[in-house]
Amino acid sequence: MEPHSSGTTPLSLNTKNWVERISNIFRKEIAINIDHLPPVCVFEVPKMLTVQNPEAYTPQLLALGPYHHLRPEVYQMERYKLAAxxxxxxxxxxFNFQHLVINKLKEIDPHTRASYNKFLDYDQDTLAWIIAIDGCFFLHVARSFVVHDEATDKRLLENTIVIRDMMMLENQIPFILLKKIRKSLRVSNKNDDSNEGEEDIELISLLLQFCEAQSPVKFFIDQTNEDSYRRPLHLLDLMYHMIVNVSKYMSGSLLENLSIQGVPLYSKFRNSLISSSSTSSSDKEDPNVVHNNLETILELVESFGTKRTQAVIRPVQIISSIPWSTISGLFRKANLRMGEGNSENNEIAIPSVSHLWRYAKVQCKPFIGSINQIKFVDKEATLYLPVMNLNASSEVILRNLVAYEAAMSKSTLEFARYINLMNGIIDTAEDVKLLKQNGVIKGSLMDDEIADQFNGMKRCYTSSDQKSNIEIAIQKVNKFCDKKLLVWTIRGLKRNLYASRKYLALISTVALLVVLSMLTFCEFYQCSKIWSFNNES
Known part of the structure; x- marks a missing residue:
């Protein structure tokens, strides 16, 4: 009986502890008004995304918040956090950190847990310490971007991995928790008479300057009107709305329109991100059948024909050995770059930057502002795009912005449309070079690195929205290009050549048979003597 009792005791204790913990939570939270809890804003990224590119969503060096704080791989940053x-x-x-910060965070424990969509299996003390340590470190790094003094550790500011990890969706610390930590540390300062409104303005200003320094898409900050910015949910939320539509964000109208919920996150990701489509099988007949039959005929004629016939067949065999199917595949790829059949490449139907300029004389010009200002002007033949400053951390930030947008319950997926647009107009390093020359793209990355970065990001599924300025710009660009005679001619030639390659092969086969028949006839009836007789007469 002893082995049996030793095996069941841990399970009994764990069950008892679980019941006690749940009953305590139930008694404490029964009086909490659910309507006053903050919205879910920090999400766990689904595995279907992390499998494709784990480094883009999982912190490699710095963990902020309860999702990754206790991972052994990132524990080496703990001493930097304590120093912060x-x-x-x-x-x-x-000396009074427990009383000033930890106890204050324990008081809003339900608000902390409500901000995360994943169940947090921590007691109040552990969760409060995690938020307090990581929140202080975040405030220290954000402050370092504004106040440059000798005491600041420059290694943290210059570390790309640290900045990249801070912008990950799973690493976000809610604004209400940062505000609570900052306010708790100021309570003991008798000289600080700032009210709650001023606290919000100062913290928002701090986050704005951090976003401005790290955002891949450059936006405009109205420093004279900083008090009009609404309170963000967290750092990534602030950057997202500054990129998408800063005017609505300043007016505060998005506060009611963009509610967040964590329940449908996984199902939304399944619908919002599509995988690479399989190759099209619209052709019912094998395009190589005629070509293979021609080779068979040539082999038979060569075996039984005369020497002169064999001499004629040899150059024809060389021509027939050319991989015409491969050549036609090159034409199909060219059609994709010209904006036709982009479903195979998983891109939207729009020509690349180089083709826009080469065939339609359409150029791209930069502006600094939100992506809701993207437009195409027919009279100028110009596509206006926001300035992008790309570096080693840009891809991670872009991917997490897309992931965060997909988690919003009422999102219009404007940022996903913008990524689709950039993915469609950038195919090669030549496209990036043209965008750099026009000032649309800046930064330290090489042209081919930027091209690979956008080509590696799969197209996000977005329903057709006629009201979207990006969709309108794409339609105008395609309509403008279709009117150009050169574009129309090239597309027509490529389309007709691809469609008629079977008939060309059949015609060449018939013509070859006619020539071979005439040669055989002349060999048998000695046509040369007949021609010489006619010439003598």
Missing amino acids: IKEISTPEQI
């Missing part, structure tokens, strides 16, 4: 608390705190505040 000393940087933003006085000795007295450090």
